[in-house]
Amino acid sequence: xxxxxxxxxPPIILASxxxxxxxxxxxxDLPFKAITSSVHEDFNxxxxxxxxxxxxxxxxxxxxAEKYPKHLVIGADTIVVLDxxxxxxxxxENDSKAMLRKLSGRTHTVITGVSLVWQEKNIIxxxxxxxxxxxxxxxxDQIQYYIExxxxxxxxxxxxxxxxxxxxVKKIDGCFYNVxxxxxxxxxxHLTKIINEN
Amino acid sequence: xxxxxxxxxPPIILASxxxxxxxxxxxxDLPFKAITSSVHEDFNxxxxxxxxxxxxxxxxxxxxAEKYPKHLVIGADTIVVLDxxxxxxxxxENDSKAMLRKLSGRTHTVITGVSLVWQEKNIIxxxxxxxxxxxxxxxxDQIQYYIExxxxxxxxxxxxxxxxxxxxVKKIDGCFYNVxxxxxxxxxxHLTKIINEN
Numbered sequence: 001x002x003x004x005x006x007x008x009x010p011p012i013i014l015a016s017x018x019x020x021x022x023x024x025x026x027x028x029d030l031p032f033k034a035i036t037s038s039v040h041e042d043f044n045x046x047x048x049x050x051x052x053x054x055x056x057x058x059x060x061x062x063x064x065a066e067k068y069p070k071h072l073v074i075g076a077d078t079i080v081v082l083d084x085x086x087x088x089x090x091x092x093e094n095d096s097k098a099m100l101r102k103l104s105g106r107t108h109t110v111i112t113g114v115s116l117v118w119q120e121k122n123i124i125x126x127x128x129x130x131x132x133x134x135x136x137x138x139x140x141d142q143i144q145y146y147i148e149x150x151x152x153x154x155x156x157x158x159x160x161x162x163x164x165x166x167x168x169v170k171k172i173d174g175c176f177y178n179v180x181x182x183x184x185x186x187x188x189x190h191l192t193k194i195i196n197e198n
Numbered sequence: 199x200x201x202x203x204x205x206x207x208p209p210i211i212l213a214s215x216x217x218x219x220x221x222x223x224x225x226x227d228l229p230f231k232a233i234t235s236s237v238h239e240d241f242n243x244x245x246x247x248x249x250x251x252x253x254x255x256x257x258x259x260x261x262x263a264e265k266y267p268k269h270l271v272i273g274a275d276t277i278v279v280l281d282x283x284x285x286x287x288x289x290x291e292n293d294s295k296a297m298l299r300k301l302s303g304r305t306h307t308v309i310t311g312v313s314l315v316w317q318e319k320n321i322i323x324x325x326x327x328x329x330x331x332x333x334x335x336x337x338x339d340q341i342q343y344y345i346e347x348x349x350x351x352x353x354x355x356x357x358x359x360x361x362x363x364x365x366x367v368k369k370i371d372g373c374f375y376n377v378x379x380x381x382x383x384x385x386x387x388h389l390t391k392i393i394n395e396n
Contacts, residue, residue: 028365167226167386176374188365
């Protein structure tokens with residue numbers, strides 16, 4: 001964060017236990033503590049992908065914000081969307097393999113919903129960020145190697161753009177960090193606006 | 199690397215001393231040793247940006263490959279291009295500030311030239327990768343904070359997309375790792391082809 005912003009920043013809580021989100025907030029020098037919400041995603045809920053991400057980001061954030069009204073609470077939800085359908089996290093290695101085969105050689109969209117809630121100031125700010133991701137054609141050998149060595153069961157779409165899988169991503173169009181799970185640049189714009197106006 | 203590829207891979211040398219390039223090759227599990235070439239870039243040379251990157255990638259790689267004919271030698275050269283002109287590395291903090299002001303709110307292109315040379319097999323493979331990078335409008339406060347805390351004097355264009363500066367990058371179109379200095383995905387395609395055919 002820039003110095004001016006840091007001086008005026010309220011205490012921040014990240015409503016997430018994701019190690020990737022934590023490392024991204026650390027990357028931009030943001031002081032925060034992490035408190036996990038008790039909200040769990042239900043992929044059977046009847047919502048469009050874009051509404052799904054917003055809905056769960058909001059729910060997770062409000063769940064924590066209720067208990068910390070003086071804090072600025074940040075929550076996020078990242079989904080992978082192919083042919084307008086949400087691809088969740090794989091349930092096992094076979095599911096992981098099937099997901100990567102489905103995404104191979106094609107372009108999908110990663111959507112992250114972000115919520116910023118500061119109860120004391122009556123601020124609820126929600127936004128989405130979308131990035132298009134194009135995979136190379138993956139061989140079975142590559143998929144096998146990746147699953148065996150990187151165990152991507154905790155990741156939406158079953159891949160991490162920030163690990164070995166980098167070789168399988170031909171190009172992206174949009175924010176890279178959004179694909180990792182948190183759209184740093186758009187978030188920073190929103191955070192700056194909130195802090196400067198309060 | 200996938201297991202099949204690893205088994206057939208000759209010993210690899212990275213003809214670069216860049217800590218970012220080293221960390222990227224480590225990210226994709228590639229065993230290598232780094233040997234710096236003695237080639238230095240001359241930004242006054244009369245070459246188009248796209249030829250400049252290819253020329254120096256080639257020169258650096260051949261310089262090392264001559265001494266290691268049994269190794270597959272990899273070299274790269276990354277430049278930042280705005281309005282068809284190359285923006286080099288800043289010479290001091292004022293230059294750094296001027297560069298970032300020039301790039302603010304605009305889209306530039308990052309070009310990396312890559313060479314793979316395996317003398318013993320008579321292989322010389324050159325390619326370029328291009329990524330478009332769009333910056334947010336930067337405030338003087340942000341530029342000041344970045345230069346003071348991150349000292350980007352060793353970086354083409356005076357920024358690192360993988361550090362705090364992430365908040366200043368609105369979007370990219372192409373390969374993220376190319377902007378960091380090495381296009382992992384395209385490189386992996388070329389490497390696979392070379393190993394499979396030899």
